[in-house]
Amino acid sequence: MNPNRLPVRPGEVIDRETSLAFTWNGRPHTGHRGDTIASALAADGVDVFARSMKYKRRRGIMTADHWDPNLFVQVGDEPNVRAGSRRLVAGMEVSAQNVWPNLRFDIGAANQLVGRFLSSGFYYKTFMRPKWLWHHLYQKVLRKFAPGGRIHWETSTHGAYDKRYAHPDVLVAGGGPAGMGAAIAAAEAGASVMLVEHEPDLGGHLRWGDADDLAVLADLAAAVESHPGIEVLVDSTVTGRYDHNWIAVMQRSHEIAPERLIKARAGSLVVAPGLIERPYVFAGNDTPGVMLSGAVRRLINLWAVRPGTRAVVLSANPEGDAAIADLEAAGVEIVAALDARAGEDIVEVEGRGRVGNVVLGDGRTVSADLVVIGTGWTAPTSLLNMAGDRPVYDPTAARYFPNQLPDDVLATGGITGNGTTAELVEHGRATGTLAANRALRNRHDRRSSTARARSPEGPIPESLHDTRASLARTPHPECYRSSSHGMVDFSEDVSSKDLVQASREGFDSIELMKRYTTVTMGPSQGKLETVNAAAVLAETRSMDMVDIGTTVWRPPFAPISLGALAGRIFEPIRRSALQDWHEDHGASPLLAGQWVRPDHYGDPVAEARNVRENVGIIDVTPLGKLDLRGPDVTKLLELVYVNRWQKLDVGRVRYGTMVAEDGVVSDDGVTGRLGEDHYLMTTTSSGAGAIWEMLEDYLQTYRPDWNVHVTAVTGGLTSINVAGPRCRELLLRLVEGVDLSPDAFPYFHVRRGTVAGVPDCIIWRIGFTGELSYEVHVPSGHALHVWESLLANGEDLGIMPFGVESQRILRLEKGHYIVGQDTDGLTKAPSAGLGGLVKLDKPDTLGLPELRAAYARTDLPILVAIQTDDPEVVPMEADQIVDGDSNRILGRITSSRMSPTLGRSVCLGQVDPSLAAAGSKVTILLIDGRRILGTVQEHHAHVDPEGVRQNA
Amino acid sequence: MARHGYKYSAGKLIRHGLTRGDWPRMWRRPEARSSYDVVIIGGGLHGLATAYYLAHNHGMTNIAVVDKGYLGGGGSGRNTAIVRSNYLTPEGVAFYDRSLDLYNSMAQDLNLNVMFSRRGHLTLAHTDSALRTMHWRAEVNKLQGIDSSVIDPQEVKKQAPSLDVSADTRYPILGALFHPPGGIVRHDAVVWGYARAADHLGVHMLQETEVLDILCEGGEGPDGKGAGGRVTGVRTSRGDISAPAVVNCTAGWASLISNMAGVPLPITTHPLQAAVTEPCKVFLPTVVVSGSLHVYVSQTDRGELVFGASVDPVGTYRVNGTLEFTEELAGHVLELMPGISKMRLLRQWSGLCDMTPDYSPVMGTTQVDGYFVDVGWGTYGFKAGPVAGETMAETIATGRDADLIAPFTISRFTEGDLVGEKGAAAVGH
Amino acid sequence: MIVVNCPHCGPRNSSDLRPCGEVTTRPDPATASLSEWRTYLYLRENPAGWVTETWYCRSGCRRYFTIERNTATNETRSSEAS
Amino acid sequence: MPTSIPRGYVRMPDIEFQSPISHGPISTPDGSVSIEDETSTTKVVVRAAAGTAAAADLGVPYGQSRLRADGTLVCGTRPDEWTLFAAAGRAAEVIAPVDTDGFVNAIDITHGRAMMRVSGPKATALLAKVCNIDLADDMTPDGAVFSGSVAKVTCDLLRADRAGEASYLISCERSFGSYLFAALADASTEFGASLPAGLSIH
């Protein structure tokens, strides 16, 4: 079985007792629990995992971790799985992705032969002629070359994802020695701590270290785990730092979801991500068998995998040197140990499926199957950049360092300098203490300023100054490129030669170079290639690295699934107290904003007819309802409505229209005066929230001296419109305490009474349908009783419930417009046909100057009722009104229906003022291209313009 | 095409491949002159297109395009590259349709493949009222000869099979406005194409040069700025440059520049965010936009899904992005395509948008002589870039507002004649 | 998600509030000229720096209040601070 | 003209009160969390300007609560606004004693708000999945009153521990009630609750 598996290693993370079976490109393999997909396959002797994006070159293990650009595989229906970090699960079906026909033989590899013609941006320079071929051929071919795995959208679903919030005082990103030190010290200082480690275990680089490292690790981990103030999240990544320390943590392999997003508002963020080892640029540096020092150390020490048999090692630092020791311990022959600090170098690696020959800087060629590179680091400053820092390159240490961090973001560990493990822990501890003090100070302030919080006791936490001793910046040679050219961006197949060319073509700033060559734009996002790309540019332009800068790091630090970002999808739904009844009685649901409503119960035309002939009831609860109380309500109404409110007696109701400050119609509804200082305002369903906020705005910021209390009562009052010629007869059976006779309770009046035994119902005589109708507002806990009582008592009167669609028909017959349908974003009051309603002589009304200006104009469109000359033809809503046979637009149909009452089509429409006079002929362009004639009516109402029915 | 440019072709590609010879620079890094006939502030698409058309159509070549960063570093280099012309108002349709024409022949005109992918553009309707507005748009479009129609859910499914068109979702897809000529363009290539062509005609592109002030005389405000005055030049981080004409093409930063001339704008700056996923084999053929869900998505030729949304509610000049953008985005995309939950978001970014109250630009002459604006491009200025450049060039060369931009001049805010694109353009792609 | 300090509730996520933009002064509609009115309606300073703006504590105390925010950095401070 | 102070709905009928929540309590087998419907609780909102006798009588500042001797729970739900909770059907008794001198209004909102209670050792963890407010003991102690978004619905919340165990009363606009209950129930599955048939957040 596993031919490359070594005997037991002291720090190994595999469980040799388990055997997990899985397949790779259809063939069976096994591994152990604790293996990654890559370690298991490497143990089984697999060298080639993928083909590169553009040239389809064979690729093998390079970093053996999450960032390995060569280890993207398909696992079942999941594309782009990182084989370098995804832990093996029994039964996994793993395959190479983006290869055709297969990994061994990929036709696309022919691109290597013509590679010299496919330099950066080649596609910008060709495929232009003939023009039609671009659309019909070239583009289709390019799209076939898109990299990546396959998403199985046909069968996949949005599964069980989840999120949560957290409020740690200190959040530590990175569980290496520095991060663990910081977490412990912060917790000791009294802070609540969240420690987040990307890998499945704490320890950082100590995990693949020597016995001393493992001992320190064990101590630190024990201290972390046992402190109650620290919440440890392993196999979790801090993916983003947003303004005010709003921090995204992606937790993988939580039992309830494959990925869970934690949104943390941290007092302080400690960034302790260590360093990322960077590749070295030379010809053949992407050949399978060329690995970074960290990769071989991890393979050997974590998974007991022998990475090769004969190795050439190029080292520029102690970690590279340590790799030599690990290789020897694993029985790997060291063919050549090259010291980059002494100028020793690798020029080229030859070999296709695996390293074969290695050409050295001194001209020798040696044979080997493994090349190990330990030439330096990229500082993962991503989270710091997101916090506003612009890290600065230090040529001495040959990497980027934090520069100016906000007080609530602190860096520690390898990202800030070098040190012994003890020094790293010590720096971490000092950082943790400082972070805790700052966070506790912040917590103190928050408690003082938060009404619900317990007032802070004890002294205000102090010592907010940074007195930490810095870690050393050990000199490191600036190794990035040998004398040959090679890959810089492995995910994007961008070579140093491409970068040089781009710079010479004018793409000579790092950002332009990025966009032209796509360097740093692949899944690696610069983690491996930033330093090398900047160095190539510096070399080409003969500039200092310091002046080149870097591309912008952006979230997420590690890619995160759309499922995890979405989490549970919360889409609040509002239901009236009657909605269950509607659904139980066959109502088809209509989603209107957040509300579900009954659209109809099967036959909207029959429902509408029944309202005209007998009696119908409709649930209009979503109507916005605001309870207004106080001595200054009248003033408020005068301000927000275009019409007058001063003379509204108690017991009366009035219709009002609102415009915004720009004169555009914004909402409408009726408001009734229930008591001397008590009113009930209704708004459109969709406008309810905005109108409430608008009233509060004017009351709080414009007229704070007015005494008005606004209370939203929309859901508390279930609104039932009882409409039709027999509705009074029905209500007489159920209403107590109100004289329903037409004289005692005329149109546009309001009463309070008991309906079906339910007291405190508000009843007003208004209606959208144009029929005799009462709108009953019932305390919602009793609404179902009232609704059912109405139905039971109205049976002999022919009662039927009706839905929103019938109401739309009925209101159109009556010519009532709907704000937002018959009006639009430019409709000013005169266009809506409000005419005399608007009072321009009020001292103050919203939008008053615009209203005055609008009334002075003669060119604004006007809303009119239109009937088609052919009564059978119902134009579609939004059909255009045009100028005869020409294409000039003179208006549009805003509402249209077949009227059951009139047996003909009826419309409302906005027309050019030249067409607004009653009797004007308009040309309506139908969707099928026909042009038909319609006639502008005298009144908006097609049915009962005199209002005989509603006033009955 | 440019007068003395180096011409790209398949033949050249082969020749360079064989000889491994260097390609010539696309544009130079010139030394600034002390005066130009026109100084254009902003080296984005609009500034560069204006410069190109001034030089190409009007023979004015003593022009500088000044940018504080790199070419295309503003909205032009970070937009989701959607182009279309199915606007709601006749004036909008006419304007954007001209732009689409220019895009259509751009690769040949500029001799750079901008990879215009006319893949079709779908705007989904989830409500009756959205369907009605779409029908409205389709009818207006048809009257102006634009290919645009409302299609039913089955047809939607044909155009974009990964969409869930079943009726029982929270936001059922009731239909869509389908606009076959719409699509996406390689946004960077458009910037580079104009830059290269303008450079060949002699235009100076001054990168990493920040405008700190606009120099004026005779105006009613302090330092001779404001109404009634005239422009004399600009002060930059690399010294003063005199010019009788200064053009503001700075999009998200437009207010800052305009305030320097004493011309306040009806603009607030809001970030607009976007994101890409890791690449994945191509499965989404069209551009899909959902106004109700505030999201739009297309798949590039490289296999990434590119997402956008509506502008952030909190106005700011900070472009570091927010987490809630990606959360909302993912939630909404998955409502439309539940099958892609395993795709991973690779990068999010943000750019500044100069939002006007009526979702339409502010263009043309101003109350300060020689100071021109081409701003207010909000979330839709990429598709307008070519026509804006063409019409602004005409306006600057003639001193009169070009016909196509008459509805968009700043005077509409004093006259109260706003443009009616707001409803249709709220998620303006 | 920035934090906005509501003077009543304390620090809250901005998603709990609604930003209402630069503080403007509503001219007296009875006397304002159209041009004054439209300046109020449309023109904004839109600075990159400190601006006094109104927020509405929508999910909290339902109060409108003003704060100062630096639009270049999103730092905030109470509007009395300056 | 005399200013009458509206009294709200004074008489409760004998008709059964209907809650928008049609499911019984949800709990985990280990008792770590439970969710109960308490919509029938009497809820009265009192709006009283600072300096009025009513404000002084109510006696708790915004953000805090107290249990009155008569069993009414008085919560400072907003500046100048209190919400009073009492046993079902007691609106009239709660409203009657409110001192109406000055600009004061007392309104029965029992029918307008759905209310549920989440309690148990995992109650805080459950709420932290759907509410962005810091629920640590010092930021949100027992008795704390606050408003915030819960699963995207604006709610008034009160931390009212029971027998030393964390417990929260959550009230929202009535029409959101069934959705909110479902959202909380859905969140509780992580702690072991199983959902009754027909309960879904969509």
Ligand SMILES: Cc1cc2nc3c(=O)[nH]c(=O)nc-3n(C[C@H](O)[C@H](O)[C@H](O)COP(=O)(O)OP(=O)(O)OC[C@H]3O[C@@H](n4cnc5c(N)ncnc54)[C@H](O)[C@@H]3O)c2cc1C
């Ligand atoms: C995320 C996102 C997605 C978008 N998607 C689309 C889309 O799909 N379709 C579409 O049509 N539109 C889209 N847009 C809008 C579009 O990108 C912009 O409207 C358009 O790019 C504006 O181009 P511009 O040339 O006017 O400005 P920009 O490209 O922003 O250029 C302005 C330039 O001015 C420079 N500048 C600013 N201040 C100064 C100064 N003081 N001195 C010197 N230079 C200065 C800046 O550096 C910048 O380069 C999107 C925008 C964003 C942010």
Ligand SMILES: NC(=O)c1ccc[n+]([C@@H]2O[C@H](COP(=O)([O-])OP(=O)(O)OC[C@H]3O[C@@H](n4cnc5c(N)ncnc54)[C@H](O)[C@@H]3O)[C@@H](O)[C@H]2O)c1
């Ligand atoms: N021997 C090696 O291979 C090696 C590797 C790296 C660093 N070092 C040395 O060790 C020192 C670094 O110690 P340290 O404690 O700073 O780092 P470390 O490398 O020991 O630990 C950092 C830990 O942070 C985790 N991490 C990184 N980004 C993260 C994120 N966004 N979210 C969650 N976790 C994240 C990593 O997985 C890692 O375990 C440096 O001086 C360096 O020279 C050695």
Ligand SMILES: Cc1cc2nc3c(=O)[nH]c(=O)nc-3n(C[C@H](O)[C@H](O)[C@H](O)COP(=O)(O)O)c2cc1C
């Ligand atoms: C259409 C489009 C596609 C993009 N695709 C990628 C991509 O595949 N990989 C990537 O890293 N960035 C991609 N980007 C984003 C850029 O890297 C970058 O974030 C954006 O241009 C903004 O610049 P900034 O992040 O430097 O501020 C894309 C941007 C656009 C507009």
Ligand SMILES: [Zn+2]
């Ligand atoms: Zn508040």
